[in-house]
């Protein structure tokens with residue numbers, strides 16, 4: 001393992017922020033730290049960088065214990081959300097700043113700065129000051145300054161969140177392509193789910209200072225380990241169901257808000273009793289109850305009534321009353337409010353979790369202000 005964190009605890013005063021973090025990152029791997037506001041992402045990044053001292057545990061790079069090493073002795077570079085460029089310096093001097101501090105000869109500094117400018121598409125802007133650059137260009141200068149010193153590890157603290165949506169998409173791809181080309185190990189803090197999905201080899205989800213799940217983007221998306229991760233990854237609908245285990249299946253009991261169903265357990269770890277079923281709006285099928293066929297095997301069959309319908313683009317989004325709650329379901333055609341419906345959720349898209357009977361439903365509200373991209377997304 002190239003970068004490893006073992007048993008890391010961090011606290012500010014008496015408040016414990018990170019608890020028992022174990023994380024091992026390969027050379028050249030791009031890891032995204034994802035979680036809601038205040039879960040400890042930045043603290044973890046700053047602990048890796050050496051700006052925060054853990055109360056216990058070890059940070060090691062290539063087998064070397066750097067837990068107590070100064071930030072500039074770790075072979076890492078940090079890029080912030082606010083570019084932190086020197087306003088009175090030109091692009092060229094900003095990029096060369098770290099090299100000059102290292103005492104490199106002037107000709108070497110100039111050579112390296114040109115290389116960075118070429119790499120980042122900043123040629124021609126050398127003599128501009130940050131005030132005369134766009135947000136995307138400023139962020140590229142900040143990246144150039146970080147990369148100029150040839151770090152082995154690049155730490156990114158929400159570097160894209162100040163950019164507007166279109167620029168963000170292109171800088172996202174630029175950073176990823178550059179990281180792959182240079183073979184740099186990168187750790188990226190974000191609360192934007194999609195950003196983490198498209199950039200990272202591996203996503204690490206933090207909740208309350210602990211790692212709750214880590215894996216490839218598709219693994220986290222398709223097999224969330226907890227209701228928290230499912231909700232965070234966009235499965236915001238939740239319905240409580242009652243069932244029992246029969247061999248390799250989970251049998252959903254019929255009730256006023258659902259039909260009986262036999263679901264394959266397929267590795268799910270649930271017992272009998274009440275479960276929380278979570279699913280995404282786009283993963284379910286909406287049918288008028290009057291002409292709904294029998295549900296297919298391994299499919300949840302929810303019974304409800306359309307409460308309202310809207311058109312966010314590409315599909316119709318229905319708010320459907322199911323039991324005493326509401327779920328969102330997308331469909332290619334609009335069904336009128338008041339229509340009795342069936343909501344069918346295919347087994348692989350239905351995330352089932354044990355829950356204490358009568359316990360509080362996990363609601364997106366638990367994740368802070370809801371935004372367009374999930375419980376806590378970019379741009380807020």
Ligand SMILES: Nc1ncnc2c1ncn2[C@@H]1O[C@H](COP(=O)(O)OP(=O)(O)OP(=O)(O)O)[C@@H](O)[C@H]1O
Nearest residue numbers: 012013017035036037038039040041042043044191
């Ligand atoms: N210097 C500090 N002193 C005291 N508490 C702090 C300090 N820095 C952060 N905290 C607290 O530690 C917790 C974790 O903060 P951190 O910035 O790591 O979270 P985060 O996941 O990066 O959040 P966000 O996404 O909002 O940036 C928060 O409760 C925060 O208030």
